[in-house]
Amino acid sequence: MDERFKLDNQLCFRLYTASRLITQAYHPLLNEHGLTYPQYLVLLVLWEKDEQPVNDIAKRLLLETNTVTPLLKRMEAEGIVTRSQGKKDARQTIVKLTKKGRDLQNKLTNVPETVGCAVLCESITPETIPGLFGMLDDIINQLQR
Amino acid sequence: MDERFKLDNQLCFRLYTASRLITQAYHPLLNEHGLTYPQYLVLLVLWEKDEQPVNDIAKRLLLETNTVTPLLKRMEAEGIVTRSQGKKDARQTIVKLTKKGRDLQNKLTNVPETVGCAVLCESITPETIPGLFGMLDDIINQLQR
DNA sequence: TATATTTGCATCGTGAACGATATAAATAAC
DNA sequence: GTTATTTATATCGTTCACGATGCAAATATA
Numbered sequence: 001m002d003e004r005f006k007l008d009n010q011l012c013f014r015l016y017t018a019s020r021l022i023t024q025a026y027h028p029l030l031n032e033h034g035l036t037y038p039q040y041l042v043l044l045v046l047w048e049k050d051e052q053p054v055n056d057i058a059k060r061l062l063l064e065t066n067t068v069t070p071l072l073k074r075m076e077a078e079g080i081v082t083r084s085q086g087k088k089d090a091r092q093t094i095v096k097l098t099k100k101g102r103d104l105q106n107k108l109t110n111v112p113e114t115v116g117c118a119v120l121c122e123s124i125t126p127e128t129i130p131g132l133f134g135m136l137d138d139i140i141n142q143l144q145r
Numbered sequence: 146m147d148e149r150f151k152l153d154n155q156l157c158f159r160l161y162t163a164s165r166l167i168t169q170a171y172h173p174l175l176n177e178h179g180l181t182y183p184q185y186l187v188l189l190v191l192w193e194k195d196e197q198p199v200n201d202i203a204k205r206l207l208l209e210t211n212t213v214t215p216l217l218k219r220m221e222a223e224g225i226v227t228r229s230q231g232k233k234d235a236r237q238t239i240v241k242l243t244k245k246g247r248d249l250q251n252k253l254t255n256v257p258e259t260v261g262c263a264v265l266c267e268s269i270t271p272e273t274i275p276g277l278f279g280m281l282d283d284i285i286n287q288l289q290r
Numbered sequence: 291t292a293t294a295t296t297t298g299c300a301t302c303g304t305g306a307a308c309g310a311t312a313t314a315a316a317t318a319a320c
Numbered sequence: 321g322t323t324a325t326t327t328a329t330a331t332c333g334t335t336c337a338c339g340a341t342g343c344a345a346a347t348a349t350a
Contacts, residue, residue: 004257005250007189007205011264011274012167012182014281017207019164020337021288022157027338037157038306044152055328060152062162065329067307073330074305091315091328105150112149119156121287123280129156132280135268136159142266143166165307172308183336200298210299212337218300219335236298236345 025118029111033104039075040108042068046081046097047105053092062144080104170263174256178249184220185253187213191226191242192250198237207289214238225249 007013023037030040038061045060046052058068072095075081080101086092124132152158168182175185183206190205191197203213217240220226225246231237269277 001193002250002254004254005189005192007186007193010189010257011278012164012171012260013186013189013206014278014285015160015164015167016182016186018281018284018288019157019160021207021285022160024338025288026157036305037161041152041158041161044150044155044158047150048146048152053328054330061158062166064308066309066331069330071306086328089316089328093329105147109147109149112155115157119284119287121283123283124287128280132277133156133159135273135277136163138266138268139163139264140159140166142264142269143163143170169308181335198298199300209338211301211339214300216336231298234298234346238299 022115022119025115026111029108029114033107034078035104038067038071039080040111042071042075042095043080043097043101043104046095046101051094051096053086053089053094055092057095062140075101167260167264170260171256174253174259178252179223180249183212183216184225185256187216187220187240188225188242188246188249191240191246196239196241198231198234198239200237202240207285220246 003009026037026040030037035043041061042057045057054065054068054072057072058065061068072081072083072093076083079098082096082098083093084096086094148154171182171185175182180188186206187202190202199210199213199217202217203210206213217226217228217238221228224243227241227243228238229241231239
């Protein structure tokens with residue numbers, strides 16, 4: 001058996017699985033408030049800086065606008081954000097939190113810690129996290145070409 | 146600004162992004178042969194051990210059968226695998242590689258190395274990979290409850 | 291051996307991801 | 321000042337993920 005093709009030797013499969021499982025860990029916490037994980041990411045971006053064009057949100061999340069646009073439309077339908085045409089550039093769609101969208105932050109205060117604790121184990125501790133972050137950041141930067 | 150809600154402090158966002166970007170790195174290499182990344186994972190499983198029931202493939206990939214079943218049906222339509230009813234247990238669907246499916250391994254020999262090289266950088270080297278694998282495995286095991 | 295439960299897989303509906311394409315506004319080139 | 325190009329976003333089609341549900345075969349229980 002060719003070692004290169006062994007599933008257990010694949011970095012990608014580990015990243016793919018870890019990403020799916022941690023998203024699943026978020027699911028019950030977010031679903032309680034009618035949110036999906038990608039929608040939660042959009043909220044993280046808007047809580048940091050409200051009123052951003054679609055493109056800035058997409059760039060921050062390293063996603064394409066064809067992924068973000070329908071996602072934002074669903075969030076608009078839920079009354080979490082508003083979408084309005086940009087004033088200085090009519091091509092832009094400016095996304096803005098509603099009161100409901102801002103208030104969600106208070107309702108989700110326990111989420112980061114709950115998920116953070118869920119992943120803690122032998123090798124994942126407050127001391128080892130920075131090293132892991134650094135490696136993942138390097139992978140991300142490397143693949144962004 | 147609450148540090149806990151900063152996007153740059155989220156492990157999950159890093160895993161999610163790294164997973165997406167590395168899957169994108171596979172895309173041109175696999176697409177050339179009509180494969181998607183999850184289909185490639187199924188091939189890795191079947192190349193290790195042919196003729197497995199749907200459930201074993203799903204368990205190996207930590208996916209649900211409702212994800213794997215339609216994926217396998219598409220692979221069957223492409224002539225990469227066959228699906229047949231199990232003999233000793235009629236509930237099982239046994240998945241078996243076709244000649245085309247087996248031959249794909251030779252056509253994809255360069256894929257692991259190409260993607261492997263694409264992620265190499267400062268902190269990701271043959272020496273640091275085992276440590277990263279260990280941390281990701283720990284996260285995966287921890288979240289599998 | 292009837293009945294109940296479990297197991298293996300499939301179907302359905304929803305929400306991402308993303309390549310390809312379209313459209314209109316803004317900007318550049320001529 | 322037209323025309324061409326770029327930019328910002330949206331639409332469309334396909335393929336995952338995955339919760340919920342359905343169904344038939346296998347197994348356990350009565």
